[in-house]
């Protein structure tokens with residue numbers, strides 16, 4: 210798939226077919242994430258892939274509540290991936306303090322998109338999830354308390370073949386040359 214087609218094809222899938230996802234396909238997505246750039250090449254990530262049905266249902270339950278129910282669709286996903294943020298190299302940690310930048314957060318965001326784009330190319334659908342009960346997810350996946358889960362990614366085969374039209378700010382709204390919002 211051409212790169213531009215790929216980014217148009219990727220969308221947040223919220224309706225999945227019940228079909229299972231082969232581990233080989235998931236490993237291709239992890240490989241794509243592995244090749245992502247990161248500050249000082251720290252690669253501060255660990256992917257915990259849940260594909261055991263009972264566990265996946267328990268995880269899905271921790272992404273919504275009766276009050277905040279927009280992630281209820283996650284119950285349909287056959288796979289949930291937890292992206293754990295690992296400590297970067299000491300040099301990156303020092304740089305982050307001096308420059309007040311959260312490099313691992315940036316790095317894991319890039320890796321997550323690599324994962325999702327590769328998944329799209331394989332005909333899979335993904336939805337990044339920022340809203341979840343972190344304590345519960347850590348318990349279920351035996352992730353140490355001192356770690357942070359940057360994102361969850363729901364993965365499965367999308368019910369709908371064609372992506373919806375992208376709702377985005379206009380090009381004019383998001384860029385300027387040679388100075389901030391300079392016209």
Ligand SMILES: Cc1cc2nc3c(=O)[nH]c(=O)nc-3n(C[C@H](O)[C@H](O)[C@H](O)COP(=O)(O)O)c2cc1C
Nearest residue numbers: 219220221222279280336337338339340341360375
């Ligand atoms: C950091 C992050 C957190 C997100 N959290 C959620 C979430 O909890 N639930 C959800 O349904 N979508 C979530 N999304 C998906 C966004 O809503 C979606 O990417 C955005 O609306 C653009 O739509 P598209 O991905 O279909 O192009 C998240 C996306 C990102 C990048």
